[in-house]
Amino acid sequence: MPPTFKHNFTAGPFQGTSTFSTGLFINNEFQDGEGQKTIDVFNPSTEKVIAQIAEASAADVDRAVQAAQKAFETSWGLTVPGNERGKLMMKLADLIERDIDEIAAIESLDNGKAFSVSKNFDVTQAAAVIRYYAGWADKVHGNVIEVNEQQLAYTRHEPIGVVGQIIPWNFPLYMFSWKVGPALATGNTIVLKPSEFTSLSALRVCALIVEAGFPPGVVNVVPGYGKIAGKAISTHMGIEKVAFTGSTVVGQEIMRDAASTNLKKVTLELGGKSPSIVFDDADIEQAVRWAAYGVFFNHGQTCCAGSRIFVQESIYDKFLEGFTKRVKSLQVGDPFHPETFQGPQVSQLQYDRVMGYIEHGKKEGATLHLGGERHGTEGYFIQPTIFTDVTADMKICREEIFGPVGVVKTFKDEHGRQIWIVIFAIFFISGADIIHQANDTFYGLAAAIFSSNISRALKTAHELKAGTVWINCVNQLHASVPFGGFKQSGFGRELGEYALDNYTNIKTVNVNLSRDSPI
Template sequence: MSLSSTARDAMQDVMRLEGAYIGGQLVSLDGAECVPVISPRDGRSLGVLHASDEMHVDLAVYVARSAFRTSGWATAPARERGEVLKKWALLVGENAQELATIISLEMGKPVSQALNVELAAVEKCIRWYGELADKLSDKLIAHEASVLAYSVEAPAGVVAAVVPWNFPLTMTAWKLAPALLAGNSVVVKPSEQTPFSALRLAELAGEAGLPAGVLNVVNGLGRDAGQALGRHPDVDVLTFTGSPVTGRAFMKYSAESNGKRVWPELGGKSATIVLPDADIRAAAASAAENAFFNQGQMCSASSRLIVFEDNADEAVAAACEIAAALQPRDPLDAGTAFGAIVSAGAVAGIEAKVADALEQGAVLAAGSPRRAVVQGLEGGSYFAPVVLDHVDPDSRIAQEEVFGPVLSVIRVSSEAEAIRVANDTRYGLAASVWGSDVAAIHRVTRAVKAGVIWVNCYEEGDMRLPFGGVKESGFGRDKGADALHKYTDTTAVWMKLDG
């Protein structure tokens, strides 16, 4: 399939974005390992990642520390930092089509969703924190007249942000915007699958007036660049979204180096619980839509549909209708609602987990257990939505993140069993409860262990509300004013006034 002029322009930009962004400019990395970046759209090379190693990471951290000390960003009034963020948000909006196209080429997201969901969220996030700036203040503690007591929030210093590929710029913005507003300098390591969009976002920050060195981007492999950031003695805070294995590694690196604060968000196995008095079809359709959105590549994907036996057939039928309507298409087509899986290896992993579920007794209600093929894009990585019925709650498919478009239907016979099944996983990121009996909804939401619970909806939200999980889904929260505290140091001041 031929590329549009917008896509061709994005490809040309990608060819320019092959190094790192350090000290306010793109820099080439002489001698760096060159890693081809393969587009899941068609299996062709999108460009070359110049992989940063420990030396390049050390340079980026040094530049970030120097900027923290000398650029004036850390000591500027918060409202001035907020103005830069607001200008940055405007530039993101003006360049959204270009950024959306790069994301679609990098990881296979439909370009319409990259534009209208991801880039809209990025712009909103950066602008929201910019507008928060004039509402920040130190906390004064009431005490007797002879004492002045207050607490001060100061920037922590150098923040490392290691971000995933599934929402590459949304996750970056969630971490960058509060860290920068707080006055920190930041070094970002994007996923090696999505290296180019982050470089372009950093360029726009520089155009908005962010001082050179305050924001730096080092692309590279996790074993090299990621570990170097995790172990670096001059990184004060590390924030990460990704797998539990990598999250635990970062906590280990912290313990073995300078004890830096680590804020991990580590995935989920989210459940939609459908109570007997719910709108069964609406609940099941919502579960399917949110299991398949972004090709199921979401930590908060509604991957488990827990439904009472008497309502299960109706729920499965509704979910299958959604699956049938969402078939893989060219991600760059503006009308596409379901795009590519991030890589051929990811497709193979989904195939293996679906095959294992079928061997364990699950029933294939919709979709195919094999990779899909899109005409004209035969080299791409595609997998159509799958609905599995009669899934054993203890099976691998019900316990592990699939990170693909698979909805597992688990039949239960009681409210207590529904709660037990929902909680019987190492994760605790998100959940949804559907019903009309307020007392029952209240009981279930109080009993389910999750950082976010939606009632009669899914994936609704607001920048003011925190996002994060419990159990092995991590700790700490992105979004909201409280996210600033991840990137600040608190000092209590007690001043005696009577001499």
């Protein structure tokens, strides 16, 4: 028998027992993995094991691919009209909303994020994304192209087939919706691997996929380790497209795997080291609140976190004072406490990684302005942390920490033109230019600008090398608005109409309407 999750929730809006299977979900059935191997699931708030999930092997992934291929050929794909796919997706979104309190409680228990965030952001937005793409399901079509009176040419946007999807642990169900939404709308079938740290919400929703009436094999969920199940997905000859959200290093490995096998299509949403730029004409109170949200939302475990904060010199002291006060007010603790904003890091591994960066920052000579220590004695909690007196070459300024750690740095102006006198010559150098500083990273996922001068803000936005730029806000994500990166933050777009392009092949059909031929 496959393993089962059973937990009695006593805090928050959902109070009761949640019970569901945590086996591999293949062909609409929960199953044991090969050899009945399991993975322990830890509550990051207590460091205690709360469940086991089935561990997928390469053979299990193969079984899932076979189920998905059969479904694509017989009960999904081109055989089911878009409006019928859309109805099932709408039903799934309704069911997620029906069980929102239970799913949010599972997400908070498994991931550690505040229940208020799980419910009002993660699960709410996951349902919204699936509903958004349900609306697209019967609107994915090609064009008729005028050639001449003797020729009819048109294009078809056809599903690719079986697609592999690998999602991270920071937004488990929300990332699930980003992947399955456009794939299902366009008629593909799915083999999805959630993170081994946070598979519970995806498995709970698998039961809703059955309840909604999806045919067997359309969605298959195979929890497991990246080196085993993830690699099996990226190398499987029966999978013609793979979508991955996670680190840049793993994204590069997936590209190599895809290229070395069947040259499958790849889309990657990878890491970031996003700048937040605060100009001297910004509403400082507004900038303080948004900048704090930019760094510490989701415990800093956000790929687009605004972890590099650049503040114009003339307002630096005032901003830092307000920012410090605001960060100190953030409540860290039990995810089910109504006042909690920041819960624990997701795992011991991530806790150790973040604390390692904090120690590195201190050794490099940065000033630990706030935090930098463990919060409490149980769980993977880290105090919200701010570094000042940082330089661009420091590790904490260049690498993605993926935790509640931000750096605050000054700049002079947009152009930052300085005069240096070297021997008898005068050189005009623009190295302090805020655009240069903000773009001085191999990432390019997002950025934020705070200014009351919309012309200045827009000019700056157009000069930044980032896939998303927020003005006077940060971390605002919507189902209809595309999201993705430049440079080593990946390629392809999630969300919006653009994401549909990731999951279709374009076929051209030419029809000769005359009896003429070239010879």
